[in-house]
Amino acid sequence: MSLLDTTGGSAVRASGLGRRFHRTWALREADFAVPAGAITAVVGAHGSGKSTLLSLLAGLDLPTTGYAEVLGADPRRRPQPAVSHLGQSRPLYDYLTVAETLRLGRELNRERWDEPYARRLAELGELSPTARVRTLSGGERVHLALALALGPHPDVLLLDEPLAGLDPLARGRVLRAILGEAAESGATVLLASHEIDDLADTCDHLLLLDHGRVRLAGELAPLLDEHLLLTGSAGEIPAWLRAHDVVRSRHTGRQLTALVRRTGELDVPAQWRADAPTLPELVLAYLDPAAESVVPA
Numbered sequence: 001m002s003l004l005d006t007t008g009g010s011a012v013r014a015s016g017l018g019r020r021f022h023r024t025w026a027l028r029e030a031d032f033a034v035p036a037g038a039i040t041a042v043v044g045a046h047g048s049g050k051s052t053l054l055s056l057l058a059g060l061d062l063p064t065t066g067y068a069e070v071l072g073a074d075p076r077r078r079p080q081p082a083v084s085h086l087g088q089s090r091p092l093y094d095y096l097t098v099a100e101t102l103r104l105g106r107e108l109n110r111e112r113w114d115e116p117y118a119r120r121l122a123e124l125g126e127l128s129p130t131a132r133v134r135t136l137s138g139g140e141r142v143h144l145a146l147a148l149a150l151g152p153h154p155d156v157l158l159l160d161e162p163l164a165g166l167d168p169l170a171r172g173r174v175l176r177a178i179l180g181e182a183a184e185s186g187a188t189v190l191l192a193s194h195e196i197d198d199l200a201d202t203c204d205h206l207l208l209l210d211h212g213r214v215r216l217a218g219e220l221a222p223l224l225d226e227h228l229l230l231t232g233s234a235g236e237i238p239a240w241l242r243a244h245d246v247v248r249s250r251h252t253g254r255q256l257t258a259l260v261r262r263t264g265e266l267d268v269p270a271q272w273r274a275d276a277p278t279l280p281e282l283v284l285a286y287l288d289p290a291a292e293s294v295v296p297a
């Protein structure tokens with residue numbers, strides 16, 4: 001398995017990183033590194049360990065095994081506020097107004113806070129400065145929480161489902177805000193999301209978790225290049241195909257479709273069709289439990 005670049009310039013690194021809750025391993029033996037400035041999609045089914053990983057990287061939780069490094073330091077000693085974590089619970093004070101919340105953000109991040117930028121982010125969500133947090137809709141809370149997270153221009157941004165509960169228009173706005181921040185300040189972004197379609201044009205790296213294990217990690221374009229979506233006549237998986245990693249194979253009517261990870265040269269016979277997979281096709285092939293997989297577990 002190719003892992004994210006573990007040579008110099010990593011903003012985030014994990015080695016043997018694991019977290020067990022009672023008898024459940026939420027994350028196991030995670031080894032990867034994320035280069036500075038990368039925008040990484042953290043994807044996986046429900047319960048695959050995404051939030052656990054982001055909490056460990058944010059220093060909000062302790063690993064059971066291994067270690068993580070963020071900006072060259074133990075996440076628990078992270079240089080505040082160079083690392084921002086936006087959790088799924090969007091921690092906000094219900095009794096404050098939007099303006100008071102932003103003021104609190106400024107007070108907590110005096111050295112780095114960019115007031116006009118934070119205000120612009122809040123305006124993106126059409127938030128009235130005098131509105132109380134408890135009166136905001138789920139989407140409006142996301143905008144406010146994002147303004148708090150991005151306001152200090154963090155070097156590393158850990159976002160747990162920032163798009164959840166947003167309509168398609170708002171998802172686009174939020175993604176553009178995140179990308180704008182990354183482009184402007186060179187921030188490293190790890191973005192956990194189930195909205196894989198939205199991530200395809202946004203992220204340049206991928207970290208795919210499956211039952212707490214890292215199944216795929218790396219730069220997105222080469223990862224996509226390593227895989228092929230092959231379509232041919234239904235029947236046994238031919239021997240020339242079995243020489244590679246068949247991630248998923250499926251029969252639909254008279255057709256056999258297989259997503260394959262090339263392990264060397266692959267000459268596709270003329271009667272077979274070969275396509276480059278999209279990001280959603282790649283992710284679903286790895287995660288779909290109904291797959292007739294021949295990859296060893």
Ligand SMILES: Nc1ncnc2c1ncn2[C@@H]1O[C@H](COP(=O)(O)OP(=O)(O)OP(=O)(O)O)[C@@H](O)[C@H]1O
Nearest residue numbers: 021024025026044045046047048049050051052053
């Ligand atoms: N505090 C906890 N105590 C016990 N089990 C936990 C705790 N936090 C997470 N888990 C378990 O660890 C596993 C991974 O959970 P995690 O929340 O990291 O997954 P996730 O990929 O973020 O899921 P989702 O997509 O639903 O947000 C799950 O089986 C979950 O039940």
